[in-house]
Amino acid sequence: MSPDDVATDGGAATSAAQDVTLYEDSLLSVRNLDAGYGDLQILTDVDLDVTEQEYVTIVGPNGAGKSTVMKSVFGLTSHMGGTVTFGGGDITAERPEDIIHLGLGYVPQNDNVFSSLSVRENLEMGAYILDEVPQDALNEVFDRFPILEERQTQKAGTLSGGQQQMLAMGRALMLDPDLLLLDEPSAGLAPDLVADMFDRIDAINDAGTAILMVEQNAKEALRRCDRGYVLVDGKNRYEDEGTTLLNDPQVRQDFLGG
């Protein structure tokens, strides 16, 4: 691989495409990933890292392949090249039911709860791979999202959008993952609930879970995260600390609406 493979100080990576820092001891590392759906290639040569307990977001225009990166990490796309490693092990093109055992949780965008199951049953399904429902994890989820405890017997399909999003996160947290992939957690939320959702994600991160998030609400996401990637046409464009990207005039003009 390139000389970039050696860890650098995470410094000035800005304008040129592909100019991203590569980390050596990251929790999740994506290298030269090519992936898509069927024969259609969406991602080209994507590099991405998430280190322990880090909060990373991917932003970019519609159709840039942001969600595809997440799905590829979780083995839900057609793999065409490159590698994905997690916790030091190669998980390239592994099946989702195997990946979940390794401490990687995924909350897809929209329709991410079992709508005919009760709230509690949804959470129990989150711990399907365990022999018993971990009571402490369940209590922790209820502490984090008290509304879920209140509504635990209600069918998930009857919850509001924000509550469904909390339930989907709660379900992923049942296994206490090391890394949580969040696909557009603020999508479809009323504006006054968006800040609350981001606060909750901050809290999850503060408790030690690394986050990799795709967000349409790019400014807020970059403000909150440790590091961000800007993805364009399925390729890396920029990578830097969130606030640096947020204040970069080029990024602002091209992707954040000035």
Add this chain to the structure above:
Amino acid sequence: MGASSTYDRARSQIVEKPMTAVLGIIAVLLVFDLVRQLATGNLTIARMMSLVLDGVLRGLVIGLAGIGLSMTYSILNFANFAHGDYITAGAFSGWATTYVIAGGFGSAANIGSLALVGSGGSVFGGALGINAVQTPLAVLAGLVVSGVFTVALALAIDKFIYKPIRGSGGIPLLITSVGVAFALRYVIQFVFDSGTRGVTNTGSLPGIRPNVIDGTVAVTAHDVLLILVAGGLMLGVHILLQRTKLGKAMRAMSDDEALARITGIATERVIRSTWIIGGGLTGVSGFMFVLWKGTISWNDGWLLLLLIFAAVILGGIGSVYGAIAGGLVIGLTASTAVIWIPSGFARAAAFGVMILVLVVRPQGIFAGRSTA
């Protein structure tokens, strides 16, 4: 004011939902005719109750068999047309066992004839004295074998025929299942021959005939057994779906298979469990159907399948509770239709009711695509 607004609402109902209005009028007419028949003595209350009981029992068979069909539909996303012939296969495997045991393993008749359920009129169930009271062990063994055999059959067919093409969608699977249906049916006909034969000794079957107002309603031991077995199994399915991890995973998978896989649910294992539970219920329903009606034929399941489809669609395809409710509606309709129309039209009436209910509630009684 009140009267005119009621009138307006009624009128807008008729304009917006003409079929619902027509349906309401037909229902009123049928009730009037029922009252007239009861008043003139054309129909006794006891006879009506007998028809209702018959309908409930038929409905339990249809519902029990329908659970398997609905489960495989909701979890595998395809309508298994071979389901009817699973019923027949289950019935024959169970009855072969019952014959062999009741025939003393060859002491009462040629063991080959016994194993072929009296193929070609070689031995009759009546002569062997088969019924749930005289030969309880033979009947129980047959019941168990019918379930176990159908599970094995369903798993084998899934493994070698359905699984390899599961990725190509519902339509190829459906067409393949039609082929499986024909293959199974004609293998059964080839092995057991095409004669319809009586399998039970109903003459000495105990039962009760309680007096009801103007007559008697006969209830046999087999009627009671059918209610116990079907009711017990339905309750078991309910507990499985609501209380166990497997049942919850099955419901989760019927909700959203992709999400189930992301959540880490072992989908192949759930599919296998679905065939095991669905197959077992289907085989048992075939055995009980034959025990209840007293005759067995190579196309029993196929003929029943049309009613099962009607029940499952009526209940909301994919819903287990819908299959039970739909089964009862179809069974009751098929049995009580003779109050108003000649018995030859009973099946047509069952389908008529299905169509009419779907006109009013297109998604079925229990909105479909959910095992819950």
